[in-house]
Amino acid sequence: MNIGRAAKISGVSPKMIRYYEQTGLIPKAARQDSGYRDYDDADVHRLRFIRRARDLGFTVEQIGELLGLWSDRSRASADVKAFALEHIERLKEKMAEIEAMVRTLETLANHCHGDDRPDCPIIEGLAEEGDAMPRLQPREPRRFGRSGGQSARRHAAGSSNRTH
């Protein structure tokens, strides 16, 4: 079948299918006489697997490992479970990060009258002197892997500095 059909029934867009092929996540598709890519049910099955894994927040790289685990009929279920549990941990860390943001923002928002006056603790909280946010725990070393997340920055921008 053509790529469009495979895309439709797998839930992976044609663009992404080509991308996955290009990056080696999936093998090169067979070709019809026309040059069109040709997919069979097994291909579609794999694509659906990929989409589900993406929906569960796995990166493409991780999906590569999952595909390996899938096709390795001799691997232990413990291997898969460990992989999943580790991913769950990362997701929870991400949730915790966001939750911390929400807590801080809610604290600020709760102190804001939200009326016609310009006086606003939210803006003041952002503009405040000093290095910490309101009553947030003193900036922990929370730097996790860069799996799609952002907050892993905070680097020291230079070591010795003089006032020029």
Place this chain on the structure above:
Amino acid sequence: MNIGRAAKISGVSPKMIRYYEQTGLIPKAARQDSGYRDYDDADVHRLRFIRRARDLGFTVEQIGELLGLWSDRSRASADVKAFALEHIERLKEKMAEIEAMVRTLETLANHCHGDDRPDCPIIEGLAEEGDAMPRLQPREPRRFGRSGGQSARRHAAGSSNRTH
């Protein structure tokens, strides 16, 4: 002061300071005779404001609006509050997405023996025929990386074949 010093005391890397200038988030920095960028305390103050807003998950675009609200002394605190509350909502949605992933993964993992045998409900859950994951609501656009990335992941390809 030089960019390195401004970076250090604001917590924003030199690279990002230049980037913010380039994209117009902050005005063009003054220059010393040498051509080096020159920052004063007000500039650093603004940079710290930006870093705090980033730490709270605001996108650069949103920070542009926040800077506008900050410098607009006539705007109502209600405006800022509404802005913050909307952001909180988006963060909570993101958390809910991730939580759904975690719940699905934990359900799968709980059914996995995690022993030496190859039999594994996690992989089977991903490979399963049919279109839905265990008890997951009909897939929403996920993508929890950034709070405001191009969130519309809607590919026209897979829209009309939900089996249930």
Place this chain on the structure above:
DNA sequence: CCTTGACCTTCCCATCGTTGGAAACTGCAC
């Protein structure tokens, strides 16, 4: 004075997953 090293400048590239679009071709129906 000259070297050294830390700093700065600009410019380009890579990341990650995904989409958009252009130019050219194929397949199918009218």
Place this chain on the structure above:
DNA sequence: GTGCAGTTTCCAACGATGGGAAGGTCAAGG
């Protein structure tokens, strides 16, 4: 045979960030 839908490849963009090259500046020490 004409037109449209689907396909091909290639190139670019997004957002926020880091890496690095090639070269200019500055201060300290010889």
